[in-house]
Amino acid sequence: MVKLLKSLLILLIFSLVFSTVAYAKSDQAKQHLLGLGDSIPYGYNLGEDNEEPSKFGFPNVMGEEANLRVRNLSIPGWRSDQMLHALRSEQKFRQAVRHADYITLTIGNNDLLQALARAELESNGNFSEFLLKLNFAVETSPIYDNISNITKEIRSLTEAPIVIYNVYNPFHHYHPLHGLAHTSILPGVNAKILETQYQLNEEFENVLLANAFEAIGTNQAEYILVGDIHPTVAGQEKLAVIGLASLGLR
Template structure:
């Protein structure tokens, strides 16, 4: 008799575990999903010793996901420019399917377009500050960054109506670096253009908002940017996450 009771107990335990597991899976799948698009910033590049092969689990998309109770798909790719992300959204099924099933999209891209323009301007100007600004503006225009961003948002909108939270460009240079003043001179104008573009895109497609990473970082690069690098520290990632959460709350 005891053997029969024991078998019944085991059977009931297995059944209860099965339904508990099934319920857990459904609960997890019922969560909203966040898809992070962009470059090495959402990827969390250089935050860990060996994280360069996979996104760092404390980069801002994961902090946002944890705080907002969302599943996260981090599709940030170190080194990518706007044109590369656009091609991926147009042709790569991994990207297209992820975006298609997203409830929220974060977008951080354009940083490498500007860094590439900066490098070319430095090389062509030969140290002449007047020529440097001339070549920098010329290279930024050649990069088609604003056109590409518009196309990226349009491509995302062809796949999903999910809100798009776009991060503008923070100053990545330490205050002791001469390039910090260049960033302080050039980036406000670029970010202002991004604001104007976002207004247009929001009117055209709906639910597009800009996160002001530039103001959030301010001149606190010593705390928010890795020394000798241009990527956010853990503190910087948290600041980006807080700003993103505030933006996402506007859609709830």
């Protein structure tokens, strides 16, 4: 009886050790998704605080859906030049890129918001002047060159597929800029982002586009937080869906 109990105990210990090792190997075998960007992929305002990326941010949602390990290095408030600088000079970002199997890039939104604020300030309430200044700022923005250079920097480190998100309309219907953003400002911005992606694809493989503008559309009531410009949980899920589709994981 004692021998039998010892044998059962040994078998139990062996099975526990084996299952733990197998689980660890399975977890390590998962492919890696790296989320790069600003407060949108960060999942801003979706948790109790904003001290760390939200589990509801779309890179994390993509990870859940596609069984990927996720590292979300998005930084609220970042412009495209800050992202480019980090990828060129910070080892944390460069190492994360090297280890990634898939990468999402969502950047340029804060560049545009700052251009909008400058145009409002400099136009002194003159709407025609505001439009002129805003259109000029959008046309000459460094966003497009920065997105191109960010992608090239990533490509110097990895061949992983890169999904570039274009810009959705963050303004609710009650906001005075909703119509202008949807019919005038953002179509021009997104046409330039699409042109940038085409040019990158002439040089590199697997530089993809996720059409956030089309996905969010004019359904801000469901997809954008009230009194905010950031996605709701449903909005983040929508952005995750188009990212997975672009990568062929859905």
